[in-house]
Amino acid sequence: MAKKLIDYNKYLRLDKFPLIWCPGCGDGIVLKAILRAIDQLGLDQDKVCMVSGIGCSSRTPGYVDFNTLHTTHGRALAFATGVKMARPELHVIVVTGDGDACAIGGNHFIHAARRNIDITVLLYNNWIYGMTGGQASPATPAGDRASTAPFGAIEPNFDIARLAAAAGASFVARETVAKPALMDKLIVKAITRKGFSLVELMTPCPTTYGRRNRMANPVDMVEDLKQRSVSVAKAERLGDELPDNAIVTGVFVDDESRPEYTERYARLVESLGGAPSTTSPVGAK
Amino acid sequence: MSSSLKRPPLLIKGNEAIIKGAILAGCKTFFGYPITPASEIAEAAARDFPAAGGTFIQAESETASINMVYGAASAGVRTMTASSGPGISLMQEGVSYLAGSELPAVIVSIVRGGPGLGNIGPEQSDYNQIVRIGGHGNYRNPVLAPATGQEMCDLTIRAFEIADRYRTPVYLMADGFTGQMMEPVSFPDPVPPLPEKEWAVRADAESRENLISSIFLEHDQLEEHNRKLQRKYKEIAANEVMVDDFLVEDATILVVGYGIMSRVLRSAVRAAREDGLKVGLVRPISLWPFPSDHLEALAEKIDRIITFELSNGQMVEDVRLSVHDSVPVHFYGRMGGNVPSAEECLEVIRRYAAEGGK
Ligand SMILES: Cc1ncc(C[n+]2csc(CCOP(=O)(O)OP(=O)(O)O)c2C)c(N)n1
Ligand code: SF4
Numbered sequence: 001m002a003k004k005l006i007d008y009n010k011y012l013r014l015d016k017f018p019l020i021w022c023p024g025c026g027d028g029i030v031l032k033a034i035l036r037a038i039d040q041l042g043l044d045q046d047k048v049c050m051v052s053g054i055g056c057s058s059r060t061p062g063y064v065d066f067n068t069l070h071t072t073h074g075r076a077l078a079f080a081t082g083v084k085m086a087r088p089e090l091h092v093i094v095v096t097g098d099g100d101a102c103a104i105g106g107n108h109f110i111h112a113a114r115r116n117i118d119i120t121v122l123l124y125n126n127w128i129y130g131m132t133g134g135q136a137s138p139a140t141p142a143g144d145r146a147s148t149a150p151f152g153a154i155e156p157n158f159d160i161a162r163l164a165a166a167a168g169a170s171f172v173a174r175e176t177v178a179k180p181a182l183m184d185k186l187i188v189k190a191i192t193r194k195g196f197s198l199v200e201l202m203t204p205c206p207t208t209y210g211r212r213n214r215m216a217n218p219v220d221m222v223e224d225l226k227q228r229s230v231s232v233a234k235a236e237r238l239g240d241e242l243p244d245n246a247i248v249t250g251v252f253v254d255d256e257s258r259p260e261y262t263e264r265y266a267r268l269v270e271s272l273g274g275a276p277s278t279t280s281p282v283g284a285k
Numbered sequence: 286m287s288s289s290l291k292r293p294p295l296l297i298k299g300n301e302a303i304i305k306g307a308i309l310a311g312c313k314t315f316f317g318y319p320i321t322p323a324s325e326i327a328e329a330a331a332r333d334f335p336a337a338g339g340t341f342i343q344a345e346s347e348t349a350s351i352n353m354v355y356g357a358a359s360a361g362v363r364t365m366t367a368s369s370g371p372g373i374s375l376m377q378e379g380v381s382y383l384a385g386s387e388l389p390a391v392i393v394s395i396v397r398g399g400p401g402l403g404n405i406g407p408e409q410s411d412y413n414q415i416v417r418i419g420g421h422g423n424y425r426n427p428v429l430a431p432a433t434g435q436e437m438c439d440l441t442i443r444a445f446e447i448a449d450r451y452r453t454p455v456y457l458m459a460d461g462f463t464g465q466m467m468e469p470v471s472f473p474d475p476v477p478p479l480p481e482k483e484w485a486v487r488a489d490a491e492s493r494e495n496l497i498s499s500i501f502l503e504h505d506q507l508e509e510h511n512r513k514l515q516r517k518y519k520e521i522a523a524n525e526v527m528v529d530d531f532l533v534e535d536a537t538i539l540v541v542g543y544g545i546m547s548r549v550l551r552s553a554v555r556a557a558r559e560d561g562l563k564v565g566l567v568r569p570i571s572l573w574p575f576p577s578d579h580l581e582a583l584a585e586k587i588d589r590i591i592t593f594e595l596s597n598g599q600m601v602e603d604v605r606l607s608v609h610d611s612v613p614v615h616f617y618g619r620m621g622g623n624v625p626s627a628e629e630c631l632e633v634i635r636r637y638a639a640e641g642g643k
Contacts, residue, residue: 072402132320135343
């Protein structure tokens, strides 16, 4: 069956173009994957709310034609929680970076996952603070260089997908921009799954990460992501044999049984005889 | 012998001069989080602190940075952080705790455009938050405002001295321009080894009983603590005013501005003098304590004051409080990252000069 072609322009605010992203940045590949996933699900644009913090990745909501919030560095999930509780009928999607979500926003990240609130987090992981010029992030692989790690990072880095899994997320996956079709599939699943879902999307930042780490060519960077990818199943088989620099991709958690927060809250209101109102989580089904 | 005679000046960014100054001042720890236009300070610290035997940590947020600073200050070493607008806002809880616990620390703020995310252009819009304090409680904090690369270094060293002498957090407040501009800077000799702080957590038997805290549950105790703080602030106000005058002796119009604004005003004052207008410049270097007495004395001899700021008019309130109603105090401000040119300032001066004497 021929694949339906998507009209990207339908979802874009073309008056906001050109994008601020550098030539060779992977963020545009992620953006297109998100739009394809939303298109495939046939979501009403008015029922999608995209929330971001601050960073190159977090500029995404500026370019898309949904309900959009561009908020404070690190706090997108707190804003998104407010939106979701006020209007539970919305598909709330948070776009964020590795620094935004896991450094300054690390606390909000684990608590939103613990609460298992129905928010989809699409985290662009480029291992660096792109927007501010290449400082280390909690995802910068140990030993790699950044402007604040001129002798190589001596801190170990987070495994972001496993962090979300441990904190209680009901769907957790990882993919790289080298495999756009797989990105689409995982984003569709993440949006569909009730509860807190995370897709960690590995994307190159040639400008501030590649240049400092002997990989300024974006094509090489994408190729590198592809070469290092190892599926979750294969990683399990390999066990200790898994190379240190492997990027484990695929689904880490897909657990429908974990109770979702807005539904739990609605049940609490119901049990107390609370009257559903249009602005309460119960009223707006 | 002045050190500048021994070593040739270095052409460096103001932000880097801060770190060179901090290391010469014996600062041992830097905790920071990246933000434009202050990131070069953290980057210079990451590069230079380890070789100087100090510590640089990129914290997970500004909240973490300021509390790491609190920890290092409690341990009795010279310590600092640096940030800009949103990051400085996040630090305010910590600054209040530093003040309450009487801990010395230096906080650098390279002010950007606000409110909210604003932009990364130079503004002076954080005057209220920083000079009039942004945290809770009855405290004040000294604020030094450098205008040149040389002062970025020198006032950093001075900030550490004031912080230790009075056991207080001290701000160095500049703007993106002064931070990014490359200028020749001469470096003084490093400070001699610093004495131990008897109140600090020093990892020895004598200091084991020291408790670093800002909690005073009894009303009278807390009032007494606050009175002690106020006595200290009075002493700082009496001793630590810094101000720079330019052509004020015969002036009938005073312009007041600090930081980068004062450098534009210098050119405007010179141009106004060529026009035959008797204009002088007062540049507060310490914003708290503010040079109030100095301005009050000058006000007796002049017709009017024009305050220029890269803000909606924040320092101008301190100028008005200083001179009461003795002379008219006008305000001219630009925002959003715009810095007025000398010609623009001269126009403003001409306009008010046309209004004549008192
Ligand atoms: C409170 C606060 N601190 C710091 C900043 C500066 N800042 C903006 S974006 C950013 C890092 C973004 O990194 P990441 O989330 O990894 O996104 P990327 O730009 O790499 O996509 C920082 C430190 C800010 N805006 N607010
Ligand atoms: S700095 Fe890096 S992440 Fe930001 S737009 Fe450029 S390539 Fe992309």
